[in-house]
Amino acid sequence: MIRIRKPGMSSYVITASACLVLAGLAAVGYASEGGEGAHHVDTAKQMKDFAWRCLDFAALAAIAVWAVKKANVKGMLAERQAAIEKMLREAVEAREQAEKKFREYSDKLEKANKEIDEISAAMKLEGKIEKARIIAEATSAAEKIRVQAQRAADHEVLKARAELREEAARLAVELAEKKIRENIEKHDQDKLVGDYISKVVTLH
């Protein structure tokens, strides 16, 4: 993060103080000049005035030098330069960091896209496999149902045949019994008894 250092409050106070002193001295100079009037030229006075002016200038210069030194303008500028250089370095670093992050996120994004593609492909493949499995299961179930239906149909056919055969046999025997009852005679019974006797004898 870039931080800009502000100049100290003391430097501003010193500069302002020096300006006020210079203004005061200038006021004193003008005041002395105005009091004498424009009568005649006095060399001694002129020299005195000149001396005052020199003194004034010297004081002003000293104060200015002192104020400049006190304000540490050079240091401030150097500090400011260093701060700006630092800010520039930091900006460069930040840019490099940002570029690095950008590359990193680009790589991640690319990787993520690759993973998405892979997952998508895997899902598609899995879907195909699942589809094939479901179709196979459905085919198997359908085959089982078909076999069961066939068995049930066969069973029903057999059952119907058995019932028909049973009914036919019952009717045939019923008819035979009726015929026998109507037509059985003494000699038939005699023959039956004769056969029975011969069988009983051979039993033992």
Added chain:
Amino acid sequence: MSTSAIARRYAKALVQLGAEEGQVDKFNGELTRINAVLAANTELSSLFSNPAYGNEAKKEILKDIIGKLSLSALVSNFLQLLLDRSRLSLLPVIAESYGTFADDLSGVIRPTLTSGLPLDESQVEAIKQSLAVSTGKKVLLKVEVNPALIGGVVTKIGDKVFDGSVRTQLAKIQDILQKG
């Protein structure tokens, strides 16, 4: 022990005694007679099974019956033993079991011959002879007529059945037709 098992034991003991005496058939006849008397007279049977009457009074009554039926001494004693042990009510079962044991002992079978149509005497005799030959025992036939058989005959000896009826033949034919 069940009453039938007890009755069989009494009957077997009497058969053995009869066999020793050589009077198995005679005892059989006597048992049948007294059993018929008691069966015909329900009041008499009730009297013997009634605990309100004293044993001595029952014995006197039993002696009177025995005397009137002229039963042998061994059968008389057997009946009194049954009375003493309160087993006289088992007499019908004992008589039946005795008959079976006696038949076994004397080689007699009593088949039931059922015919769809009435049989001639000669036919009954022929069947009797054939059964005697087949079983090797003396045959005492009980003949019945059952029109449901349609024709032919059926003989039942104990738990064995010799079936020559038209009804059974028709049933077999029906079974064959049904099985295909």
